[in-house]
Structure formats: C-alpha cells, structure tokens
Amino acid sequence: MSSNLVIAIAGASGSGKSLFTENLLKEFAQEGKSVQILREDHYYRAQDHLPMEEREKNNYDHPRAFEHELLVKHLQGLKAGKSIEYPSYCYKTHTRLKETETLMPAPVIIVEGIMLLASPELQPLYDVKIFVDTPLDICLLRRIKRDIAERGRTLDSVAKQYEATVKPMYHQFIAPSRFTADVIITQGGENRIALDVLKSHIQQALL
Ligand SMILES: Nc1ncnc2c1ncn2[C@@H]1O[C@H](COP(=O)(O)OP(=O)(O)O)[C@@H](O)[C@H]1O
Numbered sequence: 001m002s003s004n005l006v007i008a009i010a011g012a013s014g015s016g017k018s019l020f021t022e023n024l025l026k027e028f029a030q031e032g033k034s035v036q037i038l039r040e041d042h043y044y045r046a047q048d049h050l051p052m053e054e055r056e057k058n059n060y061d062h063p064r065a066f067e068h069e070l071l072v073k074h075l076q077g078l079k080a081g082k083s084i085e086y087p088s089y090c091y092k093t094h095t096r097l098k099e100t101e102t103l104m105p106a107p108v109i110i111v112e113g114i115m116l117l118a119s120p121e122l123q124p125l126y127d128v129k130i131f132v133d134t135p136l137d138i139c140l141l142r143r144i145k146r147d148i149a150e151r152g153r154t155l156d157s158v159a160k161q162y163e164a165t166v167k168p169m170y171h172q173f174i175a176p177s178r179f180t181a182d183v184i185i186t187q188g189g190e191n192r193i194a195l196d197v198l199k200s201h202i203q204q205a206l207l
C-alpha cells in the first residue's frame with residue numbers, strides 16, 4: 001500500500017501537539033482507518049559518543065539537533081509504500097535507544113514535532129501543515145510539570161534550559177515557521193472544532 005496524505009503538526013514544546021495528534025488518531029481509530037504516526041523527537045541525533053555533562057548542555061531546540069535526513073528518507077519510503085525502521089529516543093539519557101520499530105505505510109501519516117515547519121527540506125513532503133499555537137507561558141507551565149514527571153528533570157534544570165535554548169530558539173525558528181502553516185490551531189489538543197474540520201478534510205482527501 002502507498003501512503004497518500006502526510007500531515008505535519010508543529011508548534012512550541014508543550015503547545016499540545018502530542019495531545020492533538022493522539023486525539024486525531026482516536027477519531028480515525030473509531031472509524032477503523034489506518035494512520036501512522038511519526039514523532040520528530042525520535043529523530044534526535046544519537047549522542048552515545050558524548051559524556052553525559054556534554055549531552056545535558058546541548059541545544060535540543062535547533063533544527064540541526066535532528067537527523068532530518070533520515071526523517072526525509074522515511075517519509076519518502078512510506079509514501080512509496082515501503083516499511084521503515086523507526087528509531088526510538090530517550091530524553092533522560094539524551095540519546096537514541098538501540099531498538100527500532102518496523103512501521104508499515106498507511107493512507108494517512110501524521111508527523112509531529114517542534115521543527116517540522118522550520119526545516120525547508122521537509123516542506124515538500126507535507127500535504128497539510130498545522131501549527132498548534134499556544135501562549136508560551138502555558139507551554140512552559142505544562143513543560144515544567146511534564147519534564148519533572150516524565151523526563152527526569154528538576155525545576156531548576158527546566159528553568160535553565162528554557163532560558164538558554166528553548167525560549168530563544170522558539171523565537172528564532174518555531175514562531176516564524178507558523179506562517180508556513182495551512183491551519184493554525186488555538187486551544188491546543190482539545191480543540192473539538194479543529195479536530196472535526198481536519199477529520200473531514202482528511203476524509204475528503206482520501207475519497
Ligand atoms: N489543553 C490542555 N489542557 C491541559 N493540559 C494539556 C493540554 N494540552 C496538553 N496538555 C498537557 O501538557 C503537556 C504537554 O502537552 P503535549 O501534548 O505533550 O505537548 P507537545 O507535544 O506540544 O510538547 C502534557 O502533559 C499534556 O497532557
């Protein structure tokens with residue numbers, strides 16, 4: 001089977017991209033439609049060669065932090081009907097895990113991540129471009145809670161990283177990329193009308 005619709009969902013860290021993606025997936029699952037999800041975070045570069053102190057200091061909010069070459073290859077492969085070996089990434093150790101997962105092509109591919117609209121090499125692969133637009137103070141509060149609960153961080157480490165890279169890189173790369181989007185989603189992952197509009201667009205496109 002070859003895939004025929006690639007949807008990119010971008011936005012700041014903590015904007016609700018993952019939640020929006022999960023909710024969209026649920027809509028399609030209820031109708032028995034096959035959707036494949038790729039997370040840009042899984043394409044962070046492997047850093048096994050670096051000591052932990054170096055990894056902790058890295059800028060993870062720059063497009064070059066990602067192996068976009070591999071993501072391009074994978075999207076092209078899925079579009080051509082081929083399976084891919086999807087990498088996995090650990091936020092606690094800041095590197096790739098050994099395991100990969102075989103992903104099969106599907107009629108709809110959703111790709112989700114902070115730099116997806118800020119990277120020109122990826123743009124030609126998308127059919128629909130979405131930007132989840134959430135005020136930065138809300139993103140930060142969500143990130144603090146999530147990173148402490150799930151990503152092995154402390155309040156101090158989240159605050160330092162936010163000031164050093166997350167916020168400046170947001171203004172340099174993510175905020176300007178908003179203007180390349182087809183659709184801007186406010187109110188994050190639970191925006192019912194946005195979910196319905198998108199679902200209906202996707203259904204039409206797949207007829
Ligand atoms: N509308 C919302 N209301 C409350 N919490 C939310 C909302 N959207 C997202 N969250 C929570 O905020 C955190 C970050 O959201 P997530 O979807 O992971 O953001 P992103 O993928 O953009 O970094 C998660 O813990 C998520 O459950």
Ligand SMILES: O=c1ccn([C@@H]2O[C@H](COP(=O)(O)O)[C@@H](O)[C@H]2O)c(=O)[nH]1
Nearest residue numbers: 012013014041044060061091094114166
């Ligand atoms: O090793 C890492 C890799 C990434 N990060 C941070 O993650 C976010 C992107 O993930 P979201 O799920 O969109 O929040 C990015 O802002 C990086 O700063 C990290 O801290 N360490």
